[in-house]
Amino acid sequence: MPKIGFIGFGEAAYNIVKGLKGEGASDITAFDKFWNIEPQASMIKKRAEDAGIVLSTSFGEMIEESDFIFSAVSANLAIPLAHESAPYLKKGKYYIDMNAASPMTKETVCEIVLKTNACFVDAAVMGPIPTYKHKVPISVCGNGAKVFMEVFSKYGMDLTYMGEIAGSSSASKMFRSIFMKGFVVLLLETIIAAHTYKVEDDVLLSIQKTLEEGTFHEMINNLLTRGVIHSQRREHEMDEVITTLKGLGVDHIMSEATKHKLKWCTDMGFKDYFQGIPPADYHMILSAMDELSSKKE
Structure with a gap:
């Protein structure tokens, strides 16, 4: 059973997590920087309870305890979050960037992640997540994409492999x-x-x-x-x-x-x-x- 962690627990992460939980993925945690800041905190806690997961109060611990770390925030935070995550990444971990960022941004994030010996996955969402939840079509690429597909296809995710070159999925x-x-x-x-x-x-x-x-x-x-x-x-x-x-x-x-x-x-x-x-x-x-x-x- 993969240990899954989400950076950011907004609408996208909430719907994907809820779908994965329904498919049997049970070891899921999430960290959101607004976990204790109102008015966002109430909504985040409500979503976590509804999805049946525990919110982490430590960014670093959440990453250290996860095998697959999803970055699901906004495009402008993709690179800063990769830098912030880097000290906690290592070989055997997979960093999945789901942000709607440019291919150049994804290439930069990939460089940051690879320096930690972790694997990178550029995941480009090709449809509305609230409608499809975890089954939304997602194009993936990067050196960790094949393993990511092998693991998460079992949980009903609709994944299309775009190759090992980071940025290809987001370019598409x-x-x-x-x-x-x-x-x-x-x-x-x-x-x-x-x-x-x-x-x-x-x-x-x-x-x-x-x-x-x-x-x-x-x-x-x-x-x-x-x-x-x-x-x-x-x-x-x-x-x-x-x-x-x-x-x-x-x-x-x-x-x-x-x-x-x-x-x-x-x-x-x-x-x-x-x-x-x-x-x-x-x-x-x-x-x-x-x-x-x-x-x-």
Whole structure:
């Protein structure tokens, strides 16, 4: 039975711990710096009681008594906490950084941990923890990732191995966020603009029909490969969109960004490179980008 410790016992740690306890993991402790500071202390104690774990009052003792130490705080604390944890880490311990930090931050944390001879795991959460609890999809990498998967897969965790290089998992999460966060605000700009003419439902229905044409891969492949070929025409079309939004007094920052990216496609010369014919696969765009970029250097 692994000895598990959590640094930080906020919403994320609480839900994961509750899930692990339900799967039979019994030796779990947590330390939160607000354990005796109100108003946070009351909530932390309530969560600990509900999850059925004991709160530690000593940061160092919690780490020393744990085999697997989860850092579940916030991105800005990832590096300071790694430094603070280092004196208590040693060979045989696994330090799992679950913070939504950049790959560069995870690489720095990894360096700190490896100097102690402990193993490091970069764990990037790919979904809402309150919804899935311990079963939330998590991408893991680092020199301790394989062992971590072997141990915690038995407790129902949904883990995907991304290799031994620290930062790969968090890079994947960061780049996924470009779409997941960007898609939300793009939709928001769309329906706000459409609402000025009370056509938001019609616009969304039209978008739905387009997105449901074929499989997901077929859809994105078609959008990308045709998009880079017709970027100049669409760039001019976005000028009309922006003019319309300005006239309506609607914020148009996402439309401006769309025009900017379309201009980048035009300036790269994708249309000439592919002789005006959409490539068969979007990976060909990436290869063309590398080739065209090297010629411009």
